[in-house]
Amino acid sequence: MPSSRKILRPRWLGVATGAAVLAVPLVLGTPAAAQPAPCDPFTTPTLDAAVPTAESVIGIDLGDRDVTTAESDAYLQAVSAASPKVTDGVLGTSVQGRPLRYAVVGQEKWTSEAALAQIGRDVGRLRDERTPEAQARQIIRKMPSILWVAGNVHGGEESGTDASLRVLYELAARTDCAAQEILDDAIVVVLPTQNPDGREADTRRNAYGFDMNRDWFARTQPETDAKLEMLRELPPQLFIDAHEMGRPTYFFPPNADPVYHDIGETPLDWIYNVYGGAMTEAFDRFDIPYFNGDVYDLFYMGYGDSVPTTGFNAAGMTFEKSNRDAADVRLREQYTAIWATLSAAGAKDDELLTEWRAEHVKAYQQGVAGELEPNQLYFQGAEITNPVPDIDVKHYFLRTDDPAKADEVQRVARRLQRMDVDVYRLVRPLTVPDYTPYGRASAATTLPAGTLWIPMAQGQKHWIQAMLNEDTYVPFPYFYDVTAWSAPLLENVAGGRSGVDLRPQAVALKEQAEPDATVTGPAPRLAVWQISQTSTGTIESSGWLRWWLDNRVGLDFADVTAPQITAGALSAYDVLVVPSGSDSTAFNALGEGGRAALSEWVRDGGRLVTLRDSSRLATRLGLTSASYVSATSDIPGSLLRVEVDQSSPLAEGVGDTAYAMYEYDFVWTAGAGVSPVRFPAAGDPDWFVSGFAEGEEQLYDKTAVVDELVGDGRVTLFGFDPNYRAFTGGTQQMLLNAITGPAPSGAASAQARAAQTEPSVAASDRLVISVKPKAARQVQALLDARGVSADVVRARGVVSFRVDLGGLTSDEHPWAQELAQQAARLGPDVVAVRLP
Numbered sequence: 001m002p003s004s005r006k007i008l009r010p011r012w013l014g015v016a017t018g019a020a021v022l023a024v025p026l027v028l029g030t031p032a033a034a035q036p037a038p039c040d041p042f043t044t045p046t047l048d049a050a051v052p053t054a055e056s057v058i059g060i061d062l063g064d065r066d067v068t069t070a071e072s073d074a075y076l077q078a079v080s081a082a083s084p085k086v087t088d089g090v091l092g093t094s095v096q097g098r099p100l101r102y103a104v105v106g107q108e109k110w111t112s113e114a115a116l117a118q119i120g121r122d123v124g125r126l127r128d129e130r131t132p133e134a135q136a137r138q139i140i141r142k143m144p145s146i147l148w149v150a151g152n153v154h155g156g157e158e159s160g161t162d163a164s165l166r167v168l169y170e171l172a173a174r175t176d177c178a179a180q181e182i183l184d185d186a187i188v189v190v191l192p193t194q195n196p197d198g199r200e201a202d203t204r205r206n207a208y209g210f211d212m213n214r215d216w217f218a219r220t221q222p223e224t225d226a227k228l229e230m231l232r233e234l235p236p237q238l239f240i241d242a243h244e245m246g247r248p249t250y251f252f253p254p255n256a257d258p259v260y261h262d263i264g265e266t267p268l269d270w271i272y273n274v275y276g277g278a279m280t281e282a283f284d285r286f287d288i289p290y291f292n293g294d295v296y297d298l299f300y301m302g303y304g305d306s307v308p309t310t311g312f313n314a315a316g317m318t319f320e321k322s323n324r325d326a327a328d329v330r331l332r333e334q335y336t337a338i339w340a341t342l343s344a345a346g347a348k349d350d351e352l353l354t355e356w357r358a359e360h361v362k363a364y365q366q367g368v369a370g371e372l373e374p375n376q377l378y379f380q381g382a383e384i385t386n387p388v389p390d391i392d393v394k395h396y397f398l399r400t401d402d403p404a405k406a407d408e409v410q411r412v413a414r415r416l417q418r419m420d421v422d423v424y425r426l427v428r429p430l431t432v433p434d435y436t437p438y439g440r441a442s443a444a445t446t447l448p449a450g451t452l453w454i455p456m457a458q459g460q461k462h463w464i465q466a467m468l469n470e471d472t473y474v475p476f477p478y479f480y481d482v483t484a485w486s487a488p489l490l491e492n493v494a495g496g497r498s499g500v501d502l503r504p505q506a507v508a509l510k511e512q513a514e515p516d517a518t519v520t521g522p523a524p525r526l527a528v529w530q531i532s533q534t535s536t537g538t539i540e541s542s543g544w545l546r547w548w549l550d551n552r553v554g555l556d557f558a559d560v561t562a563p564q565i566t567a568g569a570l571s572a573y574d575v576l577v578v579p580s581g582s583d584s585t586a587f588n589a590l591g592e593g594g595r596a597a598l599s600e601w602v603r604d605g606g607r608l609v610t611l612r613d614s615s616r617l618a619t620r621l622g623l624t625s626a627s628y629v630s631a632t633s634d635i636p637g638s639l640l641r642v643e644v645d646q647s648s649p650l651a652e653g654v655g656d657t658a659y660a661m662y663e664y665d666f667v668w669t670a671g672a673g674v675s676p677v678r679f680p681a682a683g684d685p686d687w688f689v690s691g692f693a694e695g696e697e698q699l700y701d702k703t704a705v706v707d708e709l710v711g712d713g714r715v716t717l718f719g720f721d722p723n724y725r726a727f728t729g730g731t732q733q734m735l736l737n738a739i740t741g742p743a744p745s746g747a748a749s750a751q752a753r754a755a756q757t758e759p760s761v762a763a764s765d766r767l768v769i770s771v772k773p774k775a776a777r778q779v780q781a782l783l784d785a786r787g788v789s790a791d792v793v794r795a796r797g798v799v800s801f802r803v804d805l806g807g808l809t810s811d812e813h814p815w816a817q818e819l820a821q822q823a824a825r826l827g828p829d830v831v832a833v834r835l836p
């Protein structure tokens, strides 16, 4: 592995200073000698009147107001019907049954069903490093590149849809050089809305309450899954994901650091130098305000930019337009960014596919050499505090010798296969001299026949590393989202890696199906109480739970409300699950009668299961002997190994250890007899964190799950969300055991502790700025400048400011991102900055 590489700095920025000075003259009006005059992408259009305008189909011009989903569909279909350059289809169906309608626009010879199928086969050959170069060149000469434009993955962020429709219209109708430049050697796939249910309901999330811009690698939601299947059919070289945000102006890449280390340099070069440059030129020309290199990173593998970039070697880009502006302004700016980018892609002609193909071959060669890409800073020039270690990784293995984990292994293998990763099964035992299990030391190990083998020597090497990593090696302490997502850790599947040359005897694993739903026998009568209809954390935790019960487990449940609990509704149920939420909200909503009814139901034999923040409700009601304190650590969504007591009914099918997704959660203390899942003690070799952690010593020997008998009933309190984004299969098993398994044996706790009400601050849905004490005044000044108050936690020589964003996510919020970015720039005194 090279110790350092050239920092890729946008060529169109002033050298070294980072100041936004154009170093490249505008292309317009300065054609090189002996070359045809370049086409101005924003030249006055000439139009084919046969292609209908929006007004002629839906009665309004695009930009008059945001179109409805039905209007978007109608207009897309009308353009497709009128233009031989356009074909359309439905790539999937939303949770509520709405079609996800797309169009493909290109030269007529490329848009028939047969031609698109041929393009799909050809592009597959380009991704395959075994394809001879001469054949690859021949394919590139005859086939178009594939450019994707998608909008509205957050349902309340409408303008990406309307701008996509305008782009579709112009590509279909324009007869001038600008459209020709794009379509001369490309097809454009237009997916106006990725979230029709959210668009209709004007909600960020889909109908299950999932943020689908966090769902890309896990693909739990039908909208995400179907989109990725279509992306596999027409793999992109460019993927534009058009959003809106609470901040003023416009964002387009370059992204903020950190950037995930194992992303190919080719798409980064396109993003930073080709498309970033083209958009800068266009926005400057039209005097449109914008910012970049700020806030939106390319790290977590759940986004519509990071997954196309890592999984397809495409230039995946997030655009963000202020949601405060009028519809016509939002449309114009989104259109300008998209059109400038498509034009820049079109201008690259065959070079685009040539470079894309080369990136796959290079990734394969890195895999042969066992080389991980290093951490680099691409924009801000902050210091890398956590480099990628100097290790070779040539192979990953997933063990299959625990029958209790068959479904989980199947799910990981399926996830890899459905991103075109080749997975093999050992047909003979294999001795691996440097086998390194996840979170353990290397030791020579003989892996049994049946073990799954994933060699890194594949064109999909970047994606393999992103999915099977032991750690994400966050370069420095700034977090836009969670910092760990390794598939084997999420599913709690045993596996490991090797960095030596091996010659396994293995066969290709056949395509894996989704495992069947878990519950087949008699099921408990189950109720779910969603504490709040407005809190982001509660909406999401509740949605994840409902989706999991409906789709993975196959358990019927009923929603109950606080008034129903007060009226005695729980007598009809055996189990009540309370997704994450505020204990104060719950306490007040129940009132005295509801609190008494809930407590009595538990003592009379009911089973109460609480997730994450709502576990505090049990202390409020005096239903547990456990107690909690606020997190003093900075752990922004990392996977921590926990130890599981094998005598506990929660351990069934889990194993000795599991990985908890811990995110600024409350820290619980409980007696040994009621503490079946624990964080390891200091110095215990089980202690392991995947992702970022500072101050983690607060968790040594603390309780992760409390499980105790109360009267004739039982309470099971999860200190973290065991069903985080519905992708934590390993800890979902504990939750399933809590709902359907036997109760622990033994006597009820003699005396529950007195009700606890403090502290009330849940850090998990807050903006966190943690600094060394000498920078605390600077942070306070940033807060004062906005008239903002924060809860301040002082511990371990760190001052941690936790700012309530009123239930908004940071990208919906008007200044949270700016504040975070200013804090991140305070230099080496910054311990962690985390955006919710």
Ligand SMILES: [Zn+2]
Residues within 6 Å of the ligand: 154, 157, 213, 243, 244, 811
């Ligand atoms: Zn968004």
